Amino acid sequence: MPRVRHKSLDCSPGCAVEATLSLIDGKWKGVILYHLFEGTLRFNELRKRLPNVTQRMLTNQLRELEAEQLIVRTIFPVVPPKVEYCLSARGRSLEPVIMALKAWGDANLDLTKPTETQPATAA
Amino acid sequence: MPRVRHKSLDCSPGCAVEATLSLIDGKWKGVILYHLFEGTLRFNELRKRLPNVTQRMLTNQLRELEAEQLIVRTIFPVVPPKVEYCLSARGRSLEPVIMALKAWGDANLDLTKPTETQPATAA
DNA sequence: GCACATAGTATCAAAAAGGATACCGTGACA
DNA sequence: TGTCACGGTATCCTTTTTGATACTATGTGC
Numbered sequence: 001m002p003r004v005r006h007k008s009l010d011c012s013p014g015c016a017v018e019a020t021l022s023l024i025d026g027k028w029k030g031v032i033l034y035h036l037f038e039g040t041l042r043f044n045e046l047r048k049r050l051p052n053v054t055q056r057m058l059t060n061q062l063r064e065l066e067a068e069q070l071i072v073r074t075i076f077p078v079v080p081p082k083v084e085y086c087l088s089a090r091g092r093s094l095e096p097v098i099m100a101l102k103a104w105g106d107a108n109l110d111l112t113k114p115t116e117t118q119p120a121t122a123a
Numbered sequence: 124m125p126r127v128r129h130k131s132l133d134c135s136p137g138c139a140v141e142a143t144l145s146l147i148d149g150k151w152k153g154v155i156l157y158h159l160f161e162g163t164l165r166f167n168e169l170r171k172r173l174p175n176v177t178q179r180m181l182t183n184q185l186r187e188l189e190a191e192q193l194i195v196r197t198i199f200p201v202v203p204p205k206v207e208y209c210l211s212a213r214g215r216s217l218e219p220v221i222m223a224l225k226a227w228g229d230a231n232l233d234l235t236k237p238t239e240t241q242p243a244t245a246a
Numbered sequence: 247g248c249a250c251a252t253a254g255t256a257t258c259a260a261a262a263a264g265g266a267t268a269c270c271g272t273g274a275c276a
Numbered sequence: 277t278g279t280c281a282c283g284g285t286a287t288c289c290t291t292t293t294t295g296a297t298a299c300t301a302t303g304t305g306c
Contacts, residue, residue: 012174014157016228017221018150025148027141027294034137043253051135054295059254079303080252090231097223098140104220105139108213150264166283177265182284202273203282 020097023068028053028061033091034098036071040086070094143220146191151176151184156214157221159194163209193217 024030028050035041035049047058062085065071070091076082105111147153151173158164158172170181185208188194193214199205228234 012154012172014154014172014225016226016232016234017153017157017224019232019234020224020228021144021148021153025144030140030144031135031137034140044251049135049137054297055254056256056296057294060294075253078252079301080250081254081302083253093231094227097220097227100220100223101140101143102137103139104217105143108216109139109142111138111142167281177267178284179266179286180264183264198283201282202271203280204272204284206283 023070024094024097026061026064028057029065030098030101032058032061032065033070033087033094034102036085036087036091037095037098040084042085043083046085065091146193147217147220149184149187151180152188153221153224155181155184155188156193156210156217157225159208159210159214160218160221163207166206166208169208188214 024033031050032046035046041049043058043062046062047053047055050058062071062073066073069088072086072088074084074086076084147156154173155169158169164172166181166185169185170176170178173181185194185196189196192211195209195211197207197209199207
């Protein structure tokens with residue numbers, strides 16, 4: 001059982017909000033989950049989608065998500081090593097949360113992709 | 124400007140998820156926002172609704188939420204001091220997010236209120 | 247033998263988040 | 277004068293999260 005954000009929330013109203021947040025609030029977790037909604041991905045595939053993530057952080061966060069049973073990690077007995085990650089049913093049920101987060105971010109935050117897709121027209 | 128969770132997300136797909144999370148992921152922020160959806164609250168009213176929160180943490184988190192323009196802090200020129208907190212329009216637009224978090228937590232997490240409402244039947 | 251691909255692990259350090267506790271300023275009232 | 281209500285602030289400390297960097301194990305192919 002990883003980090004417990006609140007020792008005891010005494011389940012006052014709203015505690016479910018905090019409890020859910022505590023499962024997904026580590027750096028990169030939100031975006032990891034977002035990408036896994038598209039389907040199963042391997043370690044390096046995930047890594048390529050997350051700019052600037054370190055191996056260590058990616059591993060750590062994946063392990064925590066796994067421990068909370070939000071994702072499933074499948075190890076293949078082959079060489080080179082092959083490991084796949086996909087959402088569990090429980091993880092998949094977070095879709096409304098993740099999509100609400102994305103929708104709010106898209107609507108309310110100025111997230112500009114410097115170049116690459118949209119050449120400096122809105123930058 | 125408080126903590127920046129990612130120096131630069133380069134706005135890869137899904138970065139809005141992380142960006143939004145970074146605004147609400149401090150301890151107590153989720154539940155603070157939840158309570159403010161019911162309406163304006165004073166410092167001590169909030170405090171009473173959050174078991175175990177320290178003054179320091181409550182103040183800090185409120186200040187951060189204010190800095191991100193999610194809440195509005197109104198100071199009344201009276202003694203004893205009177206300060207009110209309410210959601211900004213921007214903060215109010217987070218309702219789908221907060222409610223999705225709560226719904227998921229209610230459905231998927233075993234949040235048992237030790238006693239008070241339900242005398243030790245499920246504890 | 248070496249290089250490769252893959253998914254890590256190990257170790258140390260820096261930065262950030264959160265906790266504990268005492269203290270503070272103001273006007274009003276007895 | 278002291279006490280009260282209120283919303284803090286100050287200070288020091290502990291814990292957690294994240295970062296940086298080097299190293300690892302395995303089979304395969306040259």
